[in-house]
Amino acid sequence: MSKTYLINICGPTAVGKTGVALYWAEKLGCPILSTDSRQCYKELAIGSAPPSEEEIQRADHHFIADRSIHDPITAGEYERFALERLQTLFTENNVVIAVGGSGMYIDALLNGLDPLPTDAHIKAGLDEQFSEDGLEPLVAKLQELDPVYAEKVDVNNPRRVIRALEVIMASGKKYSEQLNNSPKERPFEIVNWVLNMDREKLYDRINRRVHLMIADGLEAEARSLKSHAELPSLQTVGYREWWPYFKGEYDLDRTIELIQQYSRRYAKRQLTYFKRFENALWLDPNDINSQEESLRKSGVL
Structure with a gap:
């Protein structure tokens, strides 16, 4: 039986994960499994920065806009879902690409989550x-x-x-x-990349992407969801900043400024989280040569 490989591509928001994932998905002819905790919700079509319709057409995508905000999924549930989906995908593919920036979902997929107490x-x-x-x-x-x-x-x-x-x-x-210190055995080889770039450049990309979301209609999307503002999926960056704005507590410029500020803080926390990934290779999203070398060393190519 031939080996199967999961190429995990993670990194902070706006670093360029989608572009890298699509490049290699097309090169390898393989599907993409999202590890993003919000892009799975079809109502969050702008604020969660999902792949565009054109990008969706370029590769077979999974866990993108496949459920409602009224049907939430936890990291533990995602682990079960993702492993079942991978089992199916690996029947026809030797390689699957996982891409996203939600640390706990990535941890769940790669390492498994320990059962934790509830009360x-x-x-x-x-x-x-x-x-x-x-x-x-x-x-x-x-x-x-x-x-x-x-x-x-x-x-x-x-x-x-x-x-x-x-x-x-x-x-x-x-x-x-x-939290799990002993990774669970997975029936596939894992190639783990953390994409990163110069902090100033990353923050500029974040700021510009927020403006693009505003131009694409983020305010109208948030306004259409304000009656559900208490849902966990809407207590996140890009949405929660709108609720005070809709109440007249501050103006549009301040709202945009806060979304940018909290997005930058989120990126910083993501990078802190990813530092705990052992054996992860940190790469520039534009360094295709190093990415290719990694795939050759791991046996994917």
Whole structure:
């Protein structure tokens, strides 16, 4: 039986992951599996920066706009979904490309997630505190109880913060200490790339992409979703900044400025998260020669 390979392409937002994934998908004639936690939602057609219709036509894509925001998926559920989908894809392909920037989803796919404790009463209390006092006190609590994880997690994402606190309070142990340190065996070879570039150049790309999203109609998309603003998928960068704007709390220029600012912060957290990936090769998205060399050394080419 011939070997099968998963080429994982990750990196911060706006670094150029989609372009690299499409280049190699076309070269290798293989499908693409998204590891993005938001591009799977069909309602987030602009703010999640999914591949364009033209890009979708260039390769067989999976986990893109295949569900509604009312049908959320967790990282643990994604692990099961992705492994089942890969099993199917590998029956006809020796290579599949995974691409995205959602650290926990990538971890789930490559390494597997450890089963973590749940406690409905603790979660209900945290949800109530969030509803009454907002996110800030919960973030402060997480920073106190587990500063290591607080540095890595998207502290503007209520679901991630609440889940970490639930695990800490239910187990009496730090969340960061309970994350999987022993990767699960996978029935395929993994080639893991982290794309990165000069910080100033990356931030400029982020700022320009936000303006492109605005031009494409991000405000109208967010306005159409404001009645669902409490959903976890809409408590994320690119959407949550609109809710105060719609209430008249600040103007459009400030809204755009905040989306850019929080997107840059998110990129910084992504890079911090990806540093924990052992054996990952850090590459410039435009360095095709080094990418090709990596594939030759791994046996893909």
